[in-house]
Amino acid sequence: MAQELETSTTLKYASLLTLTVQNTLLIVSMRYSRLVPPEQRYITTTAVVFSEFAKMCVCLLIIFFREKTFKEFVKTLHHHLIEEWKDTLKMSVPAIVYMIQNNLQYVAVSNLEAAVFQVTYQLKILTTALFSVLLLSKKLSGAQWGSLVILFVGVAFVQVQGGGTSKVNTTDQNQIVGLIAVIVSCLSSGFAGVYFEMMLKGSNVSVWMRNVQLGMFGSITAILGVLLKDYDTIQKNGYFVGYSPLVWIVISQQAFGGLIVALVVRYADNILKGFATSLSIILSCIAAVFLFDYFITPFFAIGAVFVMVAIYLYGKPRAQQPTSPLLADKKDQDEQLPIKKLTPT
Template identity: 55%
Template sequence: MAASSEGPAAGGSELKQELRQREANRKLKYLSLAILVVQNASLILSIRYVRTLPGDRFFTTSAVVMAEVLKVLTCLVIILFQKRGNVTDFIVLLSDSIFVQYLDTLKLAVPSLIYTLQNNLQYVAISNLPAATFQVTYQLKILTTALFSVLMLRKSLSRVQWVSLVLLFAGVALVQVEQEGKQKETSVAGINQNYAVGLVAVVVSCLSSGFAGVYFEKILKGSSASVWMRNVQLGIFGTGLGLLGLWWNDGPSISEKGFLFGYTPMVWGVIFNQAFGGLLVAVVVKYADNILKGFATSFSIIVSTVTSVYLFGFHVDLLFTLGAGLVIGAVYMYSLPKVAAPPSASTVSASTQSRSQLASRDGDSETDAFLPKLPGKEKGC
């Protein structure tokens, strides 16, 4: 009697706990999406702002290294938290994941090199392009990611996704045509910017982003290591490669002026924003879905454009509006779930026949209980 009375009570408490967990996840989902919108828009605008201010400019290579260091430290804290503060287990896990399985760690050298290059290129692009133009053009990374996914992961795209990629390319092309006419105005005004350099930087950044993202996804799906441990491995290589690029590009200047030369509270804000942006995406992917993530990306483009009008005097005309609208629509279309193909006549006939055979058997409910179930797909990070 006691056991039977405890059963429903235990089940009710589990149900309440599950409902509370769902409600917490729902709140965290929309909170992370709101933060992602602010992060995406504020990162571009803040980099643009600090790179166009008069006076001493900080070294972008040192900012990239500092962002990698902060990212590694954050991931280490998260891993230690997952180990419930057990330092011994924490050290054993790090030693095994990084040093014992060194061949697995070396796989991260390639995407780490590309991400380091990409982070440096972002500074170059935003220093030479209007924030809104960069934000729209940078969505070409969706196109490059899709192409590399088809080539490297053998993924299939729906018709809607292929159409969205065409619209994406058309929208970016319209924005670039509109900005081409403003090049002369920028040069006449004496602004120290090179539109061609910025455009090349953002295109190369999109290519590198697409390849590195797909390569990293392939590694994640082929390993049991957590996203946080992978980010630690990435950060170790990224810090080393960033220091090498720092020495190669700005070595003499940094040895003379110092690693933190030109750092202001605003610059530190940019570095923290860049460091935690990638980790924020991991949270969004876990608690949200691609549709909401695409909506957040689209909304951040609108926020960047509107803010650029007030902060930098950015002029929005009909051509830019049309191009940006195509890009926003393409981002949303690409993130839509695939529609299942309608079953063919032969498939329907076979399915009907199998169902009739099952129904004619005695005890079909017992038989159905022992039918093998199809394994579900694992969700990648």
């Protein structure tokens, strides 16, 4: 028992540390990969295709090792993807939304400073909360609603005067386009995340199989995005124009990011996840100072503090009311009844 507890604790903090590092490196590396002349930049829609395909392949490998034999592996895939095709088709909805979100992230980091994007993108907590209330009938405490207000205030401070200054050439950046991209990306993230939670809670299908279904539809929608948006550019410059080792690193980080979050949800809790996200914001700001000659203004510093406080308050568990001895027996009986619980997103 003690060994199982120790293992669970180790996995908890290992997944949180990995999430913090991955979240920090992803935004910084995405921003750094776009700091080239426009004619030398890679086509972001092609990167999304590779990211979706890589995520699907990793999940297929995990399922294969879980099933242990190739025969069982094929049988499992046939059951979930072919026999249960109606259930699989439902995953096309978040796949399309995630494809939109991934493309908008590239648009945002191409038009905003890495630190500004990192803080502003925390609006996804607000959108996730709103969609949870609408789709899952989730109840939020007064402190959680208050944290959402604080989040709005913090983001407003960050956006004042662009959040900070940088010596990096920003003549080809558009702050308005970047902000709109972040807001729509947050809406996409909130809806897709809550929809995905609904699918997980409504069946016994593993998170890895769900990610295979997501990757399957995500790859198709991403390819359609390439053809509709950048077909002429690819015909002129080629599919791999602007690709470098750093671009492949960005693709890998984006592909594995969702898998890391799944581990955090499995082994950690929301308050610790909030601390990990807050820490990644601080690390991103520090990295931007050294990598991009970024100068943090007082408005940005105040806004970042507000956002981190909001994240903490939103993930803070509610205080439990003391139970009187007279109600103890009734409580024990109630706890034996099956209750559908919704975990915070």
